Amino acid sequence: MMGRLLVTGGAGFIGSHIIDTALEAGWEVAALDNLSTGSRDNLPGDVPLYEVDLRHPEAVHAAVADFRPTVISHQAAQASVSVSVRQPVLDADINILGGLNLLMAAHHYGTERVIFASTGGAIYGEVDAGRADESAPVRPYSPYATSKLAFEYYLQTFYQQWGLEFTVLRYANVYGPRQNPHGEAGVVAIFTARLQAGLPLQINAREEPGDDGCVRDYVYVGDVARANLRAATGQIPRLMNVGTGAETTTRQLAQQLAATLGRPAELEFGPHRSGDLKRSVLDPGMSRAALGEPLDLTAGLQHLANWLEART
Numbered sequence: 001m002m003g004r005l006l007v008t009g010g011a012g013f014i015g016s017h018i019i020d021t022a023l024e025a026g027w028e029v030a031a032l033d034n035l036s037t038g039s040r041d042n043l044p045g046d047v048p049l050y051e052v053d054l055r056h057p058e059a060v061h062a063a064v065a066d067f068r069p070t071v072i073s074h075q076a077a078q079a080s081v082s083v084s085v086r087q088p089v090l091d092a093d094i095n096i097l098g099g100l101n102l103l104m105a106a107h108h109y110g111t112e113r114v115i116f117a118s119t120g121g122a123i124y125g126e127v128d129a130g131r132a133d134e135s136a137p138v139r140p141y142s143p144y145a146t147s148k149l150a151f152e153y154y155l156q157t158f159y160q161q162w163g164l165e166f167t168v169l170r171y172a173n174v175y176g177p178r179q180n181p182h183g184e185a186g187v188v189a190i191f192t193a194r195l196q197a198g199l200p201l202q203i204n205a206r207e208e209p210g211d212d213g214c215v216r217d218y219v220y221v222g223d224v225a226r227a228n229l230r231a232a233t234g235q236i237p238r239l240m241n242v243g244t245g246a247e248t249t250t251r252q253l254a255q256q257l258a259a260t261l262g263r264p265a266e267l268e269f270g271p272h273r274s275g276d277l278k279r280s281v282l283d284p285g286m287s288r289a290a291l292g293e294p295l296d297l298t299a300g301l302q303h304l305a306n307w308l309e310a311r312t
């Protein structure tokens with residue numbers, strides 16, 4: 001038995017993959033989630049779920065007191081940039097104050113380590129050329145980026161004050177099975193749902209309508225889960241990007257996904273979406289050294305297609 005891992009946001013997209021990977025590796029696992037965007041169906045039936053909102057300190061403390069995790073993988077969040085712009089107080093309430101409720105409970109009940117789902121995409125801002133490595137300047141231009149960065153600093157503080165170990169993982173754009181298509185983020189999930197429904201795919205402009213769209217670094221969710229598991233045993237640096245370093249335009253993604261799913265790609269072109277980064281690519285050097293080569297987009301989309309196929 002490896003230890004006891006509590007995954008907040010465990011009923012969500014990334015959290016549920018962390019749970020699958022942790023179970024395979026022999027961890028005792030539980031999820032904490034308020035099911036606001038996650039679903040019980042994402043969890044294996046025998047995994048305990050604490051249906052708790054991070055904003056309720058007593059409930060968070062009761063869950064941590066009951067499960068007594070050795071490690072917490074903190075994935076639960078208000079995870080939408082545009083919601084954070086419209087409702088910065090809500091974003092901070094969940095991502096900063098809710099996170100602090102969790103850290104207080106972790107400290108109080110003797111958790112050894114907290115792993116945090118941070119965001120390379122939002123924290124580095126525009127990456128005009130090359131790739132952002134972990135020492136790149138931070139430019140938190142959305143309330144979401146600011147709340148994630150603030151929590152990174154709180155982790156430092158809890159470590160300095162009380163010795164609570166931590167790992168910050170700054171994810172690129174994550175995709176894979178179980179991603180929720182019902183938002184405005186998660187372009188792979190949105191395009192997948194539209195292709196399956198025979199609907200056109202919209203390429204929002206990088207500069208002008210009709211161009212190839214914004215540039216992103218798409219990382220497969222299985223690699224993100226592996227990074228979390230490796231972090232759980234303290235085998236990776238305190239701050240690490242989780243990306244591939246490969247750059248993909250929205251048009252390339254649309255065409256490659258359509259080809260992988262065997263569907264025709266009908267493209268539509270929209271204007272630049274205000275607030276969207278034009279280019280975001282992460283340096284994968286550190287995570288490659290820790291975890292090996294990440295899956296490339298071709299292999300990752302094929303995994304997604306196989307999963308979709310198995311469901312029908």
Ligand SMILES: NC(=O)c1ccc[n+]([C@@H]2O[C@H](COP(=O)([O-])OP(=O)(O)OC[C@H]3O[C@@H](n4cnc5c(N)ncnc54)[C@H](O)[C@@H]3O)[C@@H](O)[C@H]2O)c1
Binds near residue numbers: 094
């Ligand atoms: N998906 C990406 O590309 C990406 C990129 C960078 C960082 N992240 C971060 O990774 C984490 C997981 O994201 P995801 O894509 O799996 O999103 P998701 O929405 O599928 O998962 C988030 C989970 O947190 C839960 N949750 C939300 N608010 C809560 C609250 N107040 N109390 C308890 N639970 C709450 C939701 O119900 C959901 O199950 C988030 O912290 C997100 O900010 C994601």
